[in-house]
Amino acid sequence: MARCPSATWNWRSRGVVFIAAQILRLSALLSELMNQTQVAAWTYHIGTKAYPWDASRKFCQKYFTDLVAIQNKDEIAYLNDVIPYYSHYYWIGIRKINNKWTWVGTNKTLTQEAENWADHEPNNKKNNQDCVEIYIKSPSAPGRWNDEPCLRRKRPLCYTASCQDTSCSQHGECVETIGNYTCSCHPGFYGPECEYVRECGGLELPSRVLMDCSHPLGSFSFNSRCSFHCAEGYTLDGPRELECLASGTWTNQPPQCVAIACEPPEGPAHGSVDCPPSSRALPYNATCRFRCAEGFELHGADTVRCADEGQWTAPAPLCQALQCQDLPAPNQARVECVHPFGASRYQSTCSFACAEGFLLVGARELRCLATGSWSAAPPECQAITCTPLRSPQNGTMTCVSPLGDSSYRSTCQFTCNEGFSLSGPERLDCTPSGHWTASPPTCAATRCPELSAPERGSLDCSDTRGEFGVGSTCRFSCRGGFELQGSGSVQCTASGRWTAPPPTCQATRCPELSAPERGSLDCSDTRGEFGVGSTCRFSCRGGFELQGSGSVQCTASGRWTAPPPTCQGAAPAPPAEVRCPALVAPGQGDMSCRHPLAAFGLNSTCHFECHAGFELRGEAALRCARSGRWTAATPACRAVQCSELHMAEPVLMNCSSPWGNFSYGATCTFHCPEGRALNGSAAAACGPDGQWSAATPTCDAGPLTVQEALTYLGGAVASTTGLVMGGTLLALLRRRCRRKDDGKDPLNPHSHLGTYGVFTNAAFDPSP
Known part of the structure; x- marks a missing residue:
């Protein structure tokens, strides 16, 4: 491809004479292109200001298409030839996304054959070097690539696409080239603009084969589909559908019928x-009929016909055994059944047996007949009964009969009236044999066991005949020097038992004595049994006096004649009184005290603790000593300290600390200079655990402005009708020079003049 010379325009530093010279050169180039047909062009554009990668891409997307997506090595060589040298180089449209180098404009992963890295690149120093620059006119690696941190400032290298929505007839992928594009056709299409579709040609059908086709792209061409079916009485042998492939061939041969x-x-x-x-095999429309053997009935179609595709009009039926009614299980019966053809169906048999204590009434076995009925009615189980019982004389009987009066499992309980006792079992049960477990009991008059006087005592009973019947009362007593152990009287109850066991007579004893503290004891009863009449004498050691009776005697009532004495010495003088200074709770803390003798007196103890957010400085407990002083100084509560905050510029901080700098309760607020955004929390507080509630924030980088762009136009945009040059073009350029100084550009960056090898410096407003 022919390339034209380049020129650089600097609207701020060059004079009007230079501008006029550039206009004359443009006029000459445009005149040469007056008679050429207008074509779409792939154009390059570079900015004369440097920005981070994200800002550079926004600039390219606003005024052009995107950061440049390099197609091949020839394009790289061309860019290195025509783009001016810049010491910090240019950003291109490659970035690491999901750990893969990707063309951001097309969202395609960079292939190995398309890579153009400089030696030892990309090294990605594990420092977020995720964006790519191109070395334009580098002395050591011209046109090669290098990975860089995305926040570094470089000039953007942009492009405007030449491909349009209608390119390649919408049947191929438009591939950008320098000054033009080529079409990579989708399968099934060909031609310079992918305007032609592959054809497969018509199909020759065998006899009796019928066909329906659809042709979305032309008769019997790519994506055409044909379906097949047969006349009545015939079936398809082969594929039901054919498709015309991108290669211009059918997927298979037509079927036969x-x-x-x-x-x-x-x-x-x-x-x-x-x-x-x-x-x-039976021919089309042939019919077959089904029937079942005795005791079975047909489920399904009784007649079928040979229909389309060699299939019968219905599946073969089943012969199912006739169903008899479900048999209810008789009460208290066991049923065992055999079902050769299903539950309660033809030829099923069931046998019955009654539970223990029941008698079977009816047929012991039933069979399901070919008529769908059982051979007999179901049997029953009747409970076996015992001989009815009567209540005993002077007593009562209570029975429970779950299966009927005096039947199997009946239970009868017997009780006698007051003054009578049961002779025989208290309970009778009706057994499976129809007999009670024993003979019925009787009720006889109740008597209690015979009593006798205790040893060393006497017995006196109200029943003078000595029969000890119900209601009889007996009293017991002991001789002198003995006491009764147990109840003094008993009575015969209706159950034939005395209200208490007989008592005994035991010798009387007084409570055991011991020598007083600092004294001695001397008793006449050397065995230490302290019986009635025993005498004990008390004495004290030297320096102590006996307080109480000097001797005591055990009486017949089992008590000593006087309480035991004590030995007392001279009373000591009371100690002098001790007091310590009164204490108060520390600020932001609490105090609790215990005073065993007097308030803040000898051995008074006080404990201290601090509120949340404060810590104790000093002893946690003080005690009042004999010297009248506390064991330590009163402690204090100091606020918990947080770490000191150091802010990186340009973050501004304002803090309030009620208990001291960077201590509990301190709050700090943060903000950035105007135009800078705060990245993080706007406030932090020092907590009771000595930790800040939030991390310190930072300020984002300030807004970026794009001022100028250097543009290369790689194609011809000349019109066959010509361009009006001379005074009009000069006036536009002069107007642009005047507007450029006040931040405005009258020229639309998308409608610039372009020819081979022409560069323009343009100032554009980068704001959205």
Whole structure:
């Protein structure tokens, strides 16, 4: 491709004479292109200001298409030839996304054959070097690539696409080239603009084959589909559908139609089938009939016909055994059944047996007949009964009969009236044999066991005949020097038991004595039994006096004549009184005290603790000593300290600390200079655990402005009708020079003049 010389325009530093010279050169180039046909062009554009990668891409997307997506090595060589040298180089449209180098404009992963890295690149120093620059006119690696941190400032290298929505007839992928594009056609299409579709040609059909086709792109061409079916009585042998492929060939050969025939059906179990005589498959429309053996009924179609595709009009039926009614299980019966053809169906048999204590009434076995009925009615189980019982004389009887009066499992309980006792079992049960477990009991007058006087005592009873009947009362007593151990009287109850066991007479004893503290004890009863009449004397050691009776005696009542004495010495003088200074709770803390003798007196103890957010400085407990002083100084509560905050510029911080700098309760607020955004929390507080509630924030980088762009136009945009040059073009350029100084550009960056090898410096407003 022919390339034209380049020129650089600097609107701020060059004079009007230079501008006029550039206009004359443009006029000459445009005149040469007046008679050429207008074509779409791939154009390059570079900015004369440097920005981070994200800002550079926004600039390219706003005024052009995107950061440049390099197609091949020739394009790289061309860019290195025509783009001016810049010491910090240019950003291109490659970035690491999901750990893969990707063309951001097309969202395609960079292939190995398309890579153009400089030696030892990309090294990605694990420092977020995720964006790519191109070395334009580098002395050591011209046109090569290098990975860089995305926040570094470089000039953007942009492009404007030449491909349009209608390019390649929408049947191919438009591939950008320098000054033009080429079409990579989708499968099934060909031609410079992918305007032609591949054709497969018409199909020759065998006899009796019917066809329906659809042709979305032309008769019997790519994506055409044809479906096939047969005339009645014939079935398809081969594919049901063919498709015209991108290669211009059909997916298969057309099918054929063969006469329909059905395989003879098999007769059902417990039945038979009747079909026309044939030694092989039955012809189309042939019919077969089914029937079942005795005791079975047909489930399904009794007649079937050979239909389309060699299939019978219905599946073969089943012969199912006739169903008898479900048999209810008689009460208290066990049922065991055999079902050869299903539950309660033909030829099922059931046998019955009654539970223990019941008698079977009816047939012991039933069978399901071919009529669908059982051979007899179900039997019953009747409970076996025992001889009825009567209540005993002077007593009562209570019975429970779950299966009927005096029947099996009946239970009878017997009780006697007051003054009478049961002779015989308290309970009788009706057994499976129809007999009670024993003979019925009787009720006889109640008597209690005979009593006798205790040893060393006497007995006196109200029943002078000595029969000890119900209600009889007996009293016990002991001789002198003995006491009764147990109840003094008993009575015979209706149950034939005394209200208490007989008592005994035990010798009387007084409570055991011991020598007083600092004294001694001397008793006449050397065995230490302290019986009635025993005498004990008390004495004290030197320096102590006896307080109380000097001797005591055990009386017949089991008590000593006086309480035991004590030995007392001279009372000591009371100690002098001790007091410590009164204490108060520390600020932001609490105090609790215990005073065993007096408030803040000897051995008074005080404990201290601090509120949340404060810590104790000093002893946690003080005690008042004999010296009248506390064991330590009163402690204090100091606020918990947080770490000191150091802010990186340009973050501004304002803090309030009620208990000291960077201590509990301190709050700090943060903000950035105007135009800078705060990245993080706007406030933080020092907590009771000495930790800040949030991390320190930072300020984002300030807004970026794009001022100028250097543009290369790689194609011709000349019109066949010509361009009006001279005074009009000069006036536009002069107007642009005047507007440029006040931040405005009258020229639309998308409608610039372009020819081979022409560069323009343009100032554009980068704001959205």
